[in-house]
Amino acid sequence: MKTILVTGGAGFLGSFLCERLLGEGHHVVCLDNLQTGSLRNIDTLLPNGRFTFMPHDIVQPVYLNFAVDEIYHLACPASPPQYQADPIRTLKTSVLGSMNMLGLAKQWNARIMLASTSEVYGDPLVHPQSESYHGNVNPTGPRACYDEGKRCAETLFFDYYRQHGVRIKVVRIFNTYGPRMHEQDGRVVSNFITQALKGHNLTVYGDGSQTRSFCYVDDLIEGFIRMMHSPDDFVGPLNLGNPGEFTVQALADKVIRQTGSTSQITRKPLPKDDPARRRPDITLAGEKLGWKPTVPLEEGLKRTIAYFQTLLKEGG
Numbered sequence: 001m002k003t004i005l006v007t008g009g010a011g012f013l014g015s016f017l018c019e020r021l022l023g024e025g026h027h028v029v030c031l032d033n034l035q036t037g038s039l040r041n042i043d044t045l046l047p048n049g050r051f052t053f054m055p056h057d058i059v060q061p062v063y064l065n066f067a068v069d070e071i072y073h074l075a076c077p078a079s080p081p082q083y084q085a086d087p088i089r090t091l092k093t094s095v096l097g098s099m100n101m102l103g104l105a106k107q108w109n110a111r112i113m114l115a116s117t118s119e120v121y122g123d124p125l126v127h128p129q130s131e132s133y134h135g136n137v138n139p140t141g142p143r144a145c146y147d148e149g150k151r152c153a154e155t156l157f158f159d160y161y162r163q164h165g166v167r168i169k170v171v172r173i174f175n176t177y178g179p180r181m182h183e184q185d186g187r188v189v190s191n192f193i194t195q196a197l198k199g200h201n202l203t204v205y206g207d208g209s210q211t212r213s214f215c216y217v218d219d220l221i222e223g224f225i226r227m228m229h230s231p232d233d234f235v236g237p238l239n240l241g242n243p244g245e246f247t248v249q250a251l252a253d254k255v256i257r258q259t260g261s262t263s264q265i266t267r268k269p270l271p272k273d274d275p276a277r278r279r280p281d282i283t284l285a286g287e288k289l290g291w292k293p294t295v296p297l298e299e300g301l302k303r304t305i306a307y308f309q310t311l312l313k314e315g316g
């Protein structure tokens with residue numbers, strides 16, 4: 001049994017990860033300031049004697065009086081409206097927060113994995129994106145607080161690895177969806193599903209021709225676990241995502257069809273610097289971890305729609 005720290009453990013991805021790690025018999029410490037996460041996501045975990053919820057803002061150093069074996073470092077708002085609401089705070093979370101967590105990993109000789117993002121590729125000029133591509137990020141635009149924050153976090157991870165021998169792992173996550181996404185966090189899958197279920201028009205930004213590749217949460221968590229258990233000399237960066245690529249318009253059509261909704265489409269302006277296309281090259285994940293996603297978009301949407309149906313019935 002290991003003691004495992006999950007920062008951002010009360011968020012969408014973090015709550016699934018905590019659940020999985022508890023299921024494997026570990027002691028899990030969930031460190032979160034509930035900025036975008038919620039206790040609702042972890043309410044079934046709280047009674048578990050091997051689960052500890054530690055309210056804390058990672059911008060401040062954290063002192064633990066117990067050893068940790070592994071740290072999954074996920075704390076950071078992930079949805080564009082949420083990370084842009086207070087961009088300086090987002091940067092502090094990525095940069096100072098990562099330094100604080102790396103300090104902890106160094107102190108306890110723990111393995112530490114960074115939840116980085118496909119956003120490090122910016123609006124990519126290479127398609128699909130493989131880990132060797134260095135990206136096309138606008139350093140002064142409205143998305144930069146997130147993109148450059150994560151790029152700097154990656155740099156910190158690699159410098160702690162080279163300079164202090166900290167045992168790091170870096171994964172770059174492509175758009176992931178599933179139950180427990182925040183209903184109002186503004187991401188496309190949760191927006192479309194809740195709009196369709198409420199009979200509101202689906203808000204397609206721009207002409208809807210931009211593409212994304214959507215990975216179901218269970219597949220991603222499996223990738224996290226395999227990466228954490230990979231040999232010490234494999235540190236990444238590693239793409240994790242589903243290479244199935246869809247236009248935003250196609251996603252809207254699918255959601256309308258699968259919910260049986262009578263909603264129509266409303267067009268809204270395309271946000272500045274919105275990447276035109278995104279698809280992961282996951283060759284490396286296949287070679288190094290034997291990992292590939294298994295849940296097709298239609299099946300994942302079905303499960304996510306069922307979650308939001310229950311949530312809306314309960315009143316949000």
Ligand code: NAD
Nearest residue numbers: 008010011012013033034035036037057058075076078176
């Ligand atoms: P989320 O917003 O649901 O979860 C983030 C969690 O971090 C929340 O519980 C929030 O309260 C917590 N948090 C934020 N700032 C904090 C701080 N300063 N101190 C302590 N806790 C803090 O988002 P998510 O989708 O679960 O994303 C988790 C991680 O994965 C993020 O780092 C995100 O950048 C990364 N990621 C997610 C996706 C995706 O598609 N879901 C894609 C790429 C990268």
Ligand code: UDP
Nearest residue numbers: 080186187188189191203204205210248274
């Ligand atoms: N999007 C949209 N309507 C919405 C929310 C998002 O058309 O209600 C678009 C957005 O402009 C982007 C894509 O969907 O092109 C994915 O957006 P999301 O915020 O989920 O993640 P991103 O990949 O941009 O970080």
